[in-house]
């Protein structure tokens with residue numbers, strides 16, 4: 001066996017073992033399914049026998065073997081033709097009822113097991129995907145992740161329930177049927193297997209097209225999902241640029257491709273089925289021909305010939321099933337390998353062995369020679385060193401793309417630096433528990449993400465145990481109480497998808513309230529006021545200054561009015577700290593910061609004055625009626 005083939009077999013074996021483990025988590029259901037399938041095979045073996053009785057011992061009047069006659073007389077009370085007919089009828093009815101009950105039990109257990117396996121795996125994938133790095137999610141399409149959870153999560157159940165289980169029961173049927181056929185007539189039995197090489201040849205010829213059919217369906221489906229997801233995600237841009245028709249054309253084209261792939265797959269399946277059916281038909285005809293001659297010659301009874309032909313149908317079904325499952329296993333295994341990689345992938349940022357809880361006693365943050373970038377060879381931050389003393393407010397200033405958001409992302413370990421270290425109260429954050437680190441930092445992200453739930457619930461995301469009065473006071477501190485009270489349902493107002501029913505400034509204030517409610521010792525504000533008018537900003541900053549006391553705060557802003565009261569201002573340039581100091585020191589120095597200051601400070605003052613009369617901050621002092 002070549003290396004590649006051996007590797008493939010190994011991974012197939014490993015994947016099968018992994019899938020079986022999911023089934024074993026519900027071993028009672030698995031046992032019920034296996035039990036009903038094995039009983040089903042046994043029942044199938046018995047099915048032709050009432051007919052043999054009827055034809056041979058009733059219609060053709062052959063004598064039963066003495067042991068059989070004794071058994072019938074003892075159990076049934078007589079072996080006359082009329083009592084044998086009633087015995088045949090009774091056996092048929094009993095077998096029908098038993099078959100029906102087994103089928104019922106099997107369908108129920110099978111469905112429950114499939115659903116349970118799918119749910120377990122989907123939950124594991126969902127959990128693991130949530131752990132993946134920001135970088136992973138920056139590149140992964142949401143539709144792709146959704147497909148992994150909703151659709152690919154069926155691969156373990158497909159492997160076990162649609163491939164291994166049918167292959168197992170089919171092998172059992174095959175062996176049992178062949179043994180029975182061999183006992184009935186070895187020549188006919190041997191003859192029945194002559195078509196098997198032909199069937200294997202057909203499978204060999206169709207294995208690739210069958211697999212390609214499944215792959216094509218998968219790729220086209222994925223394209224359609226991604227297109228729909230991206231169209232709705234960017235709907236304001238779509239409508240603003242009148243791209244609806246263009247999108248619809250792309251959708252129709254993609255939907256046609258899905259249909260085409262589906263049709264092609266069906267065509268291949270039908271051709272494969274027809275060629276397999278041909279084998280069954282030819283072989284049955286041959287056996288009927290030879291069996292008929294033998295029956296005429298009296299070497300085989302008519303009943304046995306009928307039973308033989310009936311078994312023959314059941315013999316080919318398992319062979320076909322086993323052969324058919326090969327592409328199914330291969331396809332499910334391919335997806336499983338991918339999912340398996342997700343489940344086993346080590347996220348770069350994770351708890352290191354022996355990680356301890358972060359103890360934030362003072363909130364002293366140190367960046368020590370930190371170098372980091374997203375792409376190898378292109379550092380965004382280079383040998384950056386600075387410290388934020390306990391309770392200090394550190395402002396980060398710099399041109400767009402200078403690396404301000406990147407810098408604060410390192411503080412929460414969204415990424416680990418390439419070189420250097422970030423320390424909080426002398427603890428290297430790589431060696432503390434991630435959860436304790438992130439619990440110690442309250443973030444107002446640059447993009448104010450909201451969930452499509454009520455405003456109160458959005459704020460309470462910072463502390464799910466918070467009571468309403470705490471939510472309200474956080475909203476007041478974030479200068480949000482005023483506008484929330486003006487909404488028809490106040491704090492119970494449901495915001496749209498990603499907060500689409502609110503203005504950006506309103507969203508920003510809710511995300512500030514959410515961070516304040518978290519009450520963490522370190523506060524990170526990434527452009528918290530960029531969408532606010534200057535007047536609202538001043539109200540908010542006044543309250544924030546009070547709330548920042550005792551917390552180490554990082555504040556990023558392009559507006560210098562936001563950061564002029566900071567204890568230290570760091571000016572980022574070329575991935576390094578180009579300047580640092582207080583506002584007055586930096587202005588006096590006449591460097592980069594002073595250049596920014598000249599350009600921006602005092603902007604929109606006139607406009608703010610005009611807006612003052614309609615400013616909703618004035619209502620923030622009052623309670624929500």
Ligand SMILES: Nc1ncnc2c1ncn2[C@@H]1O[C@H](COP(=O)(O)OP(=O)(O)OP(=O)(O)O)[C@@H](O)[C@H]1O
Pocket residue numbers: 134135138374375380398399400401402403404405406407446
């Ligand atoms: N996930 C990412 N993958 C690759 N590059 C990234 C990623 N995020 C940011 N960058 C790049 O890193 C650099 C710094 O980005 P960052 O978001 O930190 O800038 P910023 O100073 O916060 O800018 P802004 O003021 O516009 O918010 C930019 O050149 C940006 O293109």
Ligand SMILES: [Mg+2]
Pocket residue numbers: 404405406446526
């Ligand atoms: Mg930024």
